[in-house]
Amino acid sequence: MVKIKSVERIESPKVAVDVVIFTVEDGVLKTLLIKRAAAPFRGAWALPGGFVRKQEDIYRAALRELKEETGVGGVFLEQLYTFGEPKRDPRGRVISVAYYALMSRDPMNLRASSDAAEARLFPLAKLPSLAFDHKKILAYALARVGNKIQYSNIIWSLLPRHFTLTDIQKMYETIWGRRLDKRNFRKKLLSLGLIKPARKVLKGLRQRPAQLFAFKTTKLVELRRFF
Amino acid sequence: MVKIKSVERIESPKVAVDVVIFTVEDGVLKTLLIKRAAAPFRGAWALPGGFVRKQEDIYRAALRELKEETGVGGVFLEQLYTFGEPKRDPRGRVISVAYYALMSRDPMNLRASSDAAEARLFPLAKLPSLAFDHKKILAYALARVGNKIQYSNIIWSLLPRHFTLTDIQKMYETIWGRRLDKRNFRKKLLSLGLIKPARKVLKGLRQRPAQLFAFKTTKLVELRRFF
DNA sequence: ACAAAAGTGTTTTCATTACACCCATGG
């Protein structure tokens, strides 16, 4: 057993971050992927991400890569898991700290730069094949989100600032893949006391106008059971 | 923006693992700490852990460090979180992938070697001051365990192979810090169908002998609500 | 005989689910 005296003597893996971003568009859950401009896996679709800099916090690194490669900012971002199998990157030993993000569809301005030639949303049902072990990371993120929705309000990050009760109900129905009862849903949601009516209604559709609502807080709330 | 051509050119943080181990002894939740034999923080108490080797899986690294520094093996071990603040280690940039473990008190054989001069159990209410940001990691682990117990059977890793219903109830009471109703507890636990009576009773105490039980499976089971 | 923990059912309470009709608007 060798004694360790100094950090510099350690032969250590490199550290990267990868970000799984979810949004809902047209009632379908989608994820944002970039087309790799550099080797390895040049031309393949991949999660946005890259290496952590020498003196950079890993959370900041995830924010930075997300912004650089996709133009996305100001979203909910949380650490997911750290993937560390020795052979996951053909270039050498790379450990990846994965994050996941949820964003509302509208403020998105997709943009390509840096390693990313192109950024696009893919429905989860129609994913291309992915670089590295990114398929595994994506599956892990999806499981986490599906789970976390049960006991927190993270789904709210998928909604714009103002929304109707039907909007939010549809969001839950999309994520869970099942229909919910309108009256029960509203009763439960309103009883939580976490949203408030905005002083606006949504008109212009050929139907009765809908009351708009807003969140009282944008912070993460965890409950024993949410829905 | 610099293009990355090779992993070797990246100046990257070093990667370590740290392990938070919980057990219950004398009805009190305790954690296993080691006394550091090497600088920095020589002589201070710390979580068992160390650097990940060049071609070593991070999970294996956690298992190895746990075994080397404390002699503990064969326990439930799960990744907790990755701590990556740039200044968390005075020696230089070190990212730590934290794990947490739960173990039954009996098969423990504490042992010191390598960087660890000594290993000891501390009640969570009486912790010494800890090296690095280990206090933060420990708090994070405790929160995770307290939460996960609500919807999984991980608490079982704290119990020996055979146990009485009162044993397991006391375990829940210790972790949650509140008393449970005996009849309701048994009704619920047995209805889950995950334990079976062992063909033994616990005699020898000056009281009515208790039926011993065993788990049908030792695997992790997650339910929507456990208790 | 007594101390000490094992074992055992019923009632109450609360949250979730199921279910159907009228309302306001734009075209």
Next chain:
DNA sequence: CCATGGGTGTAATGAAAACACTTTTGT
């Protein structure tokens, strides 16, 4: 005037919580 989604209450069901006494052993 009609198609479209908005908006609203009550009854039935099921799970969790509250609650007290008898049994078996060792000393």
